[in-house]
Amino acid sequence: MKIPLSVNGRTSEIEGHPMERLLDVLREGLGLTGTKEGCGEGECGACTVLIDGEPTLSCLVPLFQCEGRRIETVEGIAAGPARDFLERFVATGGVQCGACTPGIVVTAWALLQRNPAPSREEAREALAGNLCRCTGYEGILRAICRETDQ
Amino acid sequence: MNGIGDSPPRPDGFAKVSGAARYVDDVTLPGMWHGATVRSPYPHARVRSVRFDPAAAPEGTVCVTAADLPGPNGVQLLDDGWPILADGHVLHVAEPVALVAAPTRLAARQALAAVQVEYEPLTPVLTLEEAASLPPLYELRLESGDVDAALAGAEHVIEGTWSTGHQEHIYIECQGMIATFEDGALTVLGSMQCPYYVHRALVHAFGLPEDKVRVRASVVGGGFGGKEDFPSAIAIHAALLARACGRPVKMVYDRHEDIVGTSKRHPAVIRHRTGVSADGRLLALDAEILMDGGAYKTLSPVVLSRALLHAFGPYRWPSVRLQGKVLRTHTAPNSAFRGFGAPQVQFAVERQMDLVGRALGLDPFEIRARNVVEPGDRLPTGQVLDETTSARLCLEEAERRTGFRARWRELEASREREGTKRGIGLSLYFHGAGFTGNGERKMKSPVTARLREDGRIEVLTAMTDMGQGCAAVFPQIARAAGGLGEDDVIFAEPDTGDVPDSGPTVASRTTMIVGSLIARTVAELRDQIAGEGLSVSEGWIVGPAGRVEPFRDAARRHFETAGPVEITHRHEPPEWQTFDESTYQGAAYPTYAWGADVVEVEVDPDTLAARPIAATAVCEVGRAIHPTLCKGQIEGGTLQALGWALLEEVKLQDGRYLNDRLATYIIPTVKDSPQIDVHLLERAWEGGPFGAKGVGALPMDGGAPAVAQAVENATGIPVAEIPATPEKLLRALS
Structure with a gap:
């Protein structure tokens, strides 16, 4: 079955099973390996992408639900105006091993689009579905809330 | 500025x-x-037969069992007693019995059903109590001073039993390897801490010459x-399949498989008997440490060794007797986890300090302040502590920053008036940096700098x-040691085909030990290039009259005449750092990092769920290269x-x-996490690069005892066991 899919501003026809996970379509079909699999069951948030601007777990979304929707992955966000945010994310210690990072970057970027100056509480609420095992979340919150390090 | x-x-x-x-x-x-793995559903069973039915599997599927191994059936680690694939018996649930490979991930999973294994279930040993009557996997003792006499003469003898549970690593990237066999040579790419451990294990399992095995670490x-340790086993598995099907094979575990199939932190039960004088001075420590090693020894002996060497905490003890055992149960092997045995024993000794304090009417700060080690003191191993011994500094700074004592007393008093709500806890801890005992001396890890x-x-x-x-700290060290500019130094990827065996990336040794070698090799190569009477600063050759030329220009010329000069240095611990493994006396570590944590919790009075709301960590780790x-x-x-102490519980049934x-x-999650304020007390330690000590494992030691004390402060319920889940607190209450 062919399904037209809009990813990072480009539409392509994807040949796939309608129940295929969006995560696999992105990683294996389109080679967009920035989106990570951490648990495969919607608990860790590593596979988060934006669908029509909303953070969504791509391991839980079947391909057929994506027709006509706008999908953005970490690669798309990084190629756009997010550069300052991403550099801040590195500078504040938001990234260590990096495996949770794409999902957190995507989630945080969506938050910053709605709310450019979130409080720590607002950032915590937005990130509640993203697990990080390295940072204690401190560096991530500093980046999102524009707190300087030290 | 360097x-x-x-x-x-x-x-x-x-x-x-x-x-x-x-x-x-x-x-x-x-x-x-x-690739995919056929795993045992039984904790203990005889394997009667393993049969693969190709007709039931996707076309082309290959299957590997213990009968197909080209060499010894053991993953080379400390020894090779850990089977690559079960042969005859399985000793834990999820133990690998056979492997399959097929063209796609899905096909490989489907192929698992084509392997029929006949088991005869046997009685498993599942608890430490049951395991205690069987021979241990390993045991150790450490004794100094006359414990019996000190206990007999002590004003108070206080006993406590402290338990800690499994902890699962939950690195967000699961384990994974890709192996390729080509022209008799094996190449492995994967997620690992120790490329040369994997290399040694592959050489051992396949009987290949060392130069026919190449191991590269991907981004980890x-x-x-x-x-x-597990990457060694998974690399062998992937390589066996690659050999069988003649293609590259990827084995990436899914989360479920990673949780059931790989190692965890050793659960431990630690019994303390402490002799104390009337004025709260520690006189004797008599402790038994039991750790659950799971089904195979893997790294347990080294974990137990580190446990013994941290079991006394950062305190003065005139006499100590420690007996440690790793017991065998029919569960997945427990092995390395940040802290490596030290978090369990420091949870115990810190809880014991709280108990002693309570018995003597001394608050948690006071009982620690009366007994904390100082520079020049001797540890129970006889090691004299160096001038960077900072336990008291950390303790006092933590008190100064948090007002712990006043808050603790206030909450103790208000608990009696108003019931459960807030609590605060304090812990003091230390961590030996680098390999234990003579590990670094035996390893003599080399680092090379090449022009x-x-x-x-x-x-x-x-x-x-x-x-x-x-990846950030090493270039900082190299540039500072060489006076080099931003682009004058590069780092090779960890690939055993290129790099020397500078040891595993473990034990908080990377910055301290390997970083020192980087500084030495780079500085020596720089001197060779700069020549007599000239120095190098910020990427420039500098003479008496100032900048002469860019370092790179001189280095290029040097290459033209001297070629690809290489300098290699091996780590040699200083002569005073010797350790007797039979008596457990001597300098077990070149130095120690120190820390004090204060954690405040809020406990729900109805559910007894505890949530940390603020944490302060004051740590002395020598100089911070990259703060x-x-x-x-x-x-x-x-x-x-904090997760280990409050939330993380591995629940096993049968x-x-x-x-x-x-x-x-x-x-x-971020919502379970307090704001964590970290304060570094920087004191340069002369043995480390620019004064740095190891830091990675240290912070694992302090959170659990501090939060346990905080829960006790909030609720009055004694916390002898972690994770301190509501269920366990309720049980302790009744």
């Missing part, structure tokens, strides 16, 4: 935040197949010790960056410790995991 103490952006940072970094599962090789998505044709210096080490940040990354280690380690997924094994 850049030490700056926090430049980590070189791998932008690739990670933009999704460009390539982890092992992001790599696809032409013609690559996928978290380790925490969990990628110290390249383009005039840059290339540094070769086997260390992997699993997130901790050596942002150094603090990042402490922030992340502190939260990992040897099977009840919570084998992230929906049921709970690690802290």
Whole structure:
């Protein structure tokens, strides 16, 4: 079955099973390996992408639900105006091993689009579905809330 | 300015935040197949037969069992007693029995059903109580002074039993390897902490010459010790399948498989008997340490060794008797996890200090302040503590920053008036940096600096960056040691085909031990290039009259005459650092890092769920090369410790995991996490590069005892066991 899919501003026809996970379509079909699999069951948030601007777990979304929707992955966000945010994310210690990072970057970027100056509480609420095992979340919150390090 | 103490952006940072970094599962090789593992459903069973039915599997599927191994059936680690594939018996649930490979991930999973294994279940040993009557996997003793006499003469003898549970690593990237066999040579790419461990294990398992095995680390998505030993087994598995099907084979575990199939932190039960004088001075420590090693020894002897060497905490003890055993149960092998045995024993000794304090009417600060070690004191191993011994500094700074004592007293009093709500706890801890005992002396790890044709210096080490940040810290050290500019030095990828065996990326040794060697090799190569009477600063050759020329120009010329000069240095511990493994006397570690944590919790009076709301960690780790990354280690380690103490519980029933997924094994989310304030007390230690000590494991030691004390302060319920879940607190209450 062919399904037209809009990813990072480009539409392509994807040949796939309608129940295929969006995560696999992105990683294996389109080679967009920035989106990570951490648990495969919607608990860790590593596979988060934006669908029509909303953070969504791509391991839980079947391909057929994506027709006509706008999908953005970490690669798309990084190629756009997010550069300052991403550099801040590195500078504040938001990234260590990096495996949770794409999902957190995507989630945080969506938050910053709605709310450019979130409080720590607002950032915590937005990130509640993203697990990080390295940072204690401190560096991530500093980046999102524009707190300087030290 | 030499850049030490700056926090430049980590070189791998932008690739990670933009999704460009390539982890092992992001790599696809032409013609690559996928592997999967047939695992035991029983904790203990005889394997009667293993039969593969090709007709029931996707076309082309290959299957490997113990009968197909080309060499010894053992993963070479401390020894090779850990089977590659079960042969005759399985000793834990999820033990690998056979392997299959097929063209796709899905086909490989489907192929599992084509392997029929006939088991005869046997009675498993599942608890430490049952295991105690059987021969241990390993045991150790440490004794100094006359404990019996000291206990007999003590004003108070206080007994406590402290228990800690399993902890699952939950690195966000699961274990994974890709193996390729081509022209009799084996290449492995994967997620690992120790490329040369994997290399040795492959050479042993396949009987190949060392130069026919090449191991490369991909970007590593978290380790925490969990990628110290299991990558060796998984690399052998992938290589067996690659050999069988004649194609590259990828084995990437899914989360469920990673949880049930790989190692965890050793559960422990620690019994303390403490002799104390009337004025609260410690006189004797008599302790028994029992650790659950799981089914195979793996790294347990070294974990127990570190446990013994931290069981006395940062305190003065005139007499100590420690008896440690690792017991065998029919559960997955427990092995390396950040802290490596030290968090369990420091939970126990810290809880014991609280108990002693309570018995004598001394608050947690006071009982510690009366007994804390100082520079020049002797540990029970006889090691004289160096001038950077900072336990008291950390303790006092933590008190100064948090007002712990007043708050603790206020909450003790208000609990009696108003009931459960808030509590505060304090812990004091230390961590020996580098390998235990004579480990570094035996390893003599080399680091090489090599001059390249383009005039840059290339540094070769086997260390992997699993997130901790050596990719940032090493270049800082190299540039500062050599006076080099931003682009004058590069680092080789950890690939056993190129780099020397500078040891495993474990034990908080990377910055301290390998970093020192980087500084030495780079400085020596720089001297050779600069020549007599000239120095190098910020990438320039400098003479008496100032800047002469860019270092790179001189280095290129040097290459033209001298060629690709290489300098290699091996780590040699100082002569005074000797350790007697038969008596456990001597300098077990070259130095120690120190810390004090204060954690405040809120406890729900109805459910008894405890939530940390603020944490302060005051740590002395020598000089911080890169403060942002150094603090990042402490922030992340502190939260990992709080998770272990409050939330993370591996539930086993009849040897099977009840919570084998992230929906049921709970690690802290951002909403479970307090704000963590980290304060570094920097004191340069002369043995480390620019004064740095190791930091990675240290923060795992302090969070659990502090939060346990805080829960006790809030509720009055004694916390002898972690995780202090509501269920356990309720049980302790009744």
